Amino acid sequence: MDFDLTSEQKMIRDTVREFAEAEIAPHAAEWDRTEHFPIEVFRKMGELGFLGLTIPEEYGGAGADMISYCLAVEEIGRACGGTGLSYEAHVSLACTPILLYGTEEQKKKYLVPMARGEALGAFGLTEPGAGSDAGGTRTTAVLEGDKWVITGNKIFNTNGGYAKYVVLTALTDPASRGISAFIVPTDAEGFSVSKPYEKLGMRASNTVELILDHVRVPKENLLGPLNAGFKQFLSTLDGGRVAIAALAVGIARAAFETALAYAKTRVQFGQAISKFQAIQHKLADMAMHIDLARNAVMKAAWLKDQGRPYTLEASYAKLFASEMCTRTCEQAIQILGGYGYMREYPVERHYRDAKLVEIGEGTSEIQRLVIARQLGC
Amino acid sequence: MHVVVLMKQTFDTEERIRLVDGKIAEDGVKWIINPYDEYAVEEAIQLKENQGATVTVVSVGNENTTQALRTALAMGADEAVLIEAPDLSDERAIAKAIVAYLKDKSFDVLLAGNFSVDNGAGQVAIRVAHELGLPHIAAVTKLTIEGNQATGVREIDGDVQTVTATLPALFTAQQGLNEPRYPSLPNIMKAKKKPLTTLTLSDLGLSNDDVAAKVERVEVTLPPKRQAGQKITGTPDEQAEQLAEILVKALR
Ligand SMILES: Cc1cc2nc3c(=O)[nH]c(=O)nc-3n(C[C@H](O)[C@H](O)[C@H](O)COP(=O)(O)OP(=O)(O)OC[C@H]3O[C@@H](n4cnc5c(N)ncnc54)[C@H](O)[C@@H]3O)c2cc1C
Numbered sequence: 291m292d293f294d295l296t297s298e299q300k301m302i303r304d305t306v307r308e309f310a311e312a313e314i315a316p317h318a319a320e321w322d323r324t325e326h327f328p329i330e331v332f333r334k335m336g337e338l339g340f341l342g343l344t345i346p347e348e349y350g351g352a353g354a355d356m357i358s359y360c361l362a363v364e365e366i367g368r369a370c371g372g373t374g375l376s377y378e379a380h381v382s383l384a385c386t387p388i389l390l391y392g393t394e395e396q397k398k399k400y401l402v403p404m405a406r407g408e409a410l411g412a413f414g415l416t417e418p419g420a421g422s423d424a425g426g427t428r429t430t431a432v433l434e435g436d437k438w439v440i441t442g443n444k445i446f447n448t449n450g451g452y453a454k455y456v457v458l459t460a461l462t463d464p465a466s467r468g469i470s471a472f473i474v475p476t477d478a479e480g481f482s483v484s485k486p487y488e489k490l491g492m493r494a495s496n497t498v499e500l501i502l503d504h505v506r507v508p509k510e511n512l513l514g515p516l517n518a519g520f521k522q523f524l525s526t527l528d529g530g531r532v533a534i535a536a537l538a539v540g541i542a543r544a545a546f547e548t549a550l551a552y553a554k555t556r557v558q559f560g561q562a563i564s565k566f567q568a569i570q571h572k573l574a575d576m577a578m579h580i581d582l583a584r585n586a587v588m589k590a591a592w593l594k595d596q597g598r599p600y601t602l603e604a605s606y607a608k609l610f611a612s613e614m615c616t617r618t619c620e621q622a623i624q625i626l627g628g629y630g631y632m633r634e635y636p637v638e639r640h641y642r643d644a645k646l647v648e649i650g651e652g653t654s655e656i657q658r659l660v661i662a663r664q665l666g667c
Numbered sequence: 668m669h670v671v672v673l674m675k676q677t678f679d680t681e682e683r684i685r686l687v688d689g690k691i692a693e694d695g696v697k698w699i700i701n702p703y704d705e706y707a708v709e710e711a712i713q714l715k716e717n718q719g720a721t722v723t724v725v726s727v728g729n730e731n732t733t734q735a736l737r738t739a740l741a742m743g744a745d746e747a748v749l750i751e752a753p754d755l756s757d758e759r760a761i762a763k764a765i766v767a768y769l770k771d772k773s774f775d776v777l778l779a780g781n782f783s784v785d786n787g788a789g790q791v792a793i794r795v796a797h798e799l800g801l802p803h804i805a806a807v808t809k810l811t812i813e814g815n816q817a818t819g820v821r822e823i824d825g826d827v828q829t830v831t832a833t834l835p836a837l838f839t840a841q842q843g844l845n846e847p848r849y850p851s852l853p854n855i856m857k858a859k860k861k862p863l864t865t866l867t868l869s870d871l872g873l874s875n876d877d878v879a880a881k882v883e884r885v886e887v888t889l890p891p892k893r894q895a896g897q898k899i900t901g902t903p904d905e906q907a908e909q910l911a912e913i914l915v916k917a918l919r
């Protein structure tokens with residue numbers, strides 16, 4: 291057993307923290323208020339190699355492990371939930387499936403620019419009739435000559451308005467509900483996106499609907515074997531769940547840090563409210579839950595780095611961290627009292643951001659279902 | 668061109684200093700490259716990028732110092748040297764160790780920080796220049812190298828002074844020289860593969876006598892606690908009277 295990070299892991303965490311504190315955190319409140327997607331910051335992150343952190347060097351990435359990546363997501367999420375979500379979607383959901391299932395040619399053509407930060411990626415799975423039940427996909431892809439013709443709608447798509455490439459799923463065998471994955475360039479004819487959604491939280495993250503009207507992509511843009519799309523995105527989501535759990539830890543930490551500092555300086559009844567046992571117990575629970583959630587994230591990430599199965603631990607981490615995050619942010623508001631309810635303090639934003647993590651990449655109900663299945667129920 | 672940077676690992680400037688048994692506690696502390704030395708590292712890397720140079724970073728410290736050296740490698744330095752001597756305490760001894768390392772090396776530019784934010788003595792680099800018989804320009808905010816000529820700009824009392832020197836020479840970096848870069852994440856991973864050599868004092872042919880401290884640290888204390896403020900109440904006239912009384916008492 292060894293709980294120490296390696297010197298590279300520490301250096302990556304510290305560098306990302308320093309970057310996030312200087313370049314992201316000071317703007318997070320404004321991006322939230324104005325629903326601004328910070329594309330300019332993604333360019334900077336690209337130059338510093340953030341956008342290909344887990345991608346091997348030969349494909350333009352940094353070649354770091356899952357632990358380093360989770361530490362990075364936590365730091366970015368601590369500075370701004372929405373930026374963390376967009377970052378996570380690019381790396382875990384768009385880059386990773388191409389790394390895992392792409393041909394050498396696909397990796398060179400699509401993964402390299404995404405890992406280098408020259409192009410942003412998105413992942414399109416959810417549809418109006420296919421949320422938790424991704425098997426309900428209605429988007430179709432039909433082979434006509436040497437082109438796939440794709441038609442359908444993908445909703446709630448993170449990064450869709452800024453992405454150069456989208457990895458998405460479509461029905462390729464309607465009779466047996468065979469689903470396949472495709473790489474679709476967003477400048478293809480027939481591809482368009484809606485106006486961004488107006489969201490409760492994660493407002494710095496770009497979320498749009500993708501509309502595909504007879505979009506023709508070359509035959510080679512099929513990602514992985516035909517009709518294997520379902521299995522592919524299940525394994526893609528496993529990795530994503532660990533990372534989004536790290537995002538929850540980051541958001542919770544931000545709320546906790548604000549609450550702790552506030553409690554030490556806010557005086558009522560002649561003393562700092564941190565001297566009241568009722569407040570102390572809240573802070574103690576928050577600190578403990580954050581630490582336990584991070585441990586769950588680190589364990590799942592470590593298992594993945596070791597090449598071991600981690601589906602169960604990924605769901606543990608995602609479920610515990612996301613629910614803990616909402617609770618922690620809610621308690622942070624409580625500790626700040628009336629001030630916590632106001633925009634002037636960041637905790638109401640953290641609370642709004644937190645809620646998404648209980649929904650995206652598999653709702654809490656679905657995580658419990660995954661866990662129960664792993665238990666053999 | 669060979670550029671050697673002298674750098675020190677220090678406490679993060681935001682770290683709270685705690686004393687345990689009369690010593691500064693180091694457990695759980697975040698360590699960084701001394702901010703002025705970071706300007707020196709950045710300047711060296713810019714010389715490498717713009718004019719072609721190899722960059723060696725040298726630090727006297729302990730095993731923990733490798734973290735700072737790896738950061739410098741991740742920023743773009745080519746190789747690192749750790750002189751492992753955790754017990755050296757005064758600036759003279761540290762300068763001796765660095766001189767022992769440098770004396771048979773060839774280099775064109777020596778860069779260091781103006782001073783370290785922990786001890787604040789500002790002596791090591793200047794002592795090294797002195798012992799090696801090199802010209803030095805301290806606290807530069809701009810440095811230009813052309814052939815074997817260097818021009819340094821320093822800010823003095825609201826004015827600027829331009830100083831030239833012939834290489835090899837030593838320069839210490841002042842805030843304003845440049846904006847240190849973030850190490851890129853791929854470079855952090857690659858830094859692992861760059862050479863980092865560890866030397867002991869005996870490797871450098873130094874005996875304990877050679878590096879014996881000339882300065883003894885007698886005591887370390889924290890600054891006195893700030894006194895609680897005093898509140899003056901009453902009408903403006905009463906307040907003025909009270910304030911005058913307090914001031915007169917304090918001045919006596
Ligand atoms: C900000 C944001 C960004 C997103 N980004 C992306 C993206 O980039 N790409 C993408 O593909 N999708 C994305 N999504 C979609 C997200 O993954 C889905 O919203 C999520 O999977 C839930 O699907 P749904 O919204 O259709 O809800 P539904 O599946 O309709 O669920 C509604 C409720 O029913 C529950 N439920 C459903 N099935 C069961 C069951 N079997 N047992 C018990 N309870 C059940 C759910 O837990 C939930 O409480 C994003 C969503 C948001 C809000």
Ligand SMILES: Cc1cc2nc3c(=O)[nH]c(=O)nc-3n(C[C@H](O)[C@H](O)[C@H](O)COP(=O)(O)OP(=O)(O)OC[C@H]3O[C@@H](n4cnc5c(N)ncnc54)[C@H](O)[C@@H]3O)c2cc1C
Nearest residue numbers: 556557558559563566567568569624625626627628629631
């Ligand atoms: C939308 C809104 C509308 C409002 N409208 C009005 C209004 O119309 N008129 C008006 O007068 N006020 C109004 N308020 C103010 C509201 O009543 C206060 O916010 C509330 O009483 C809490 O006070 P506070 O915000 O100063 O928090 P604090 O009193 O500073 O409390 C901070 C935290 O410390 C805890 N705490 C404080 N003392 C103790 C203790 N002794 N033991 C344990 N825990 C303690 C609190 O429970 C809380 O968790 C409004 C507030 C909001 C947000």
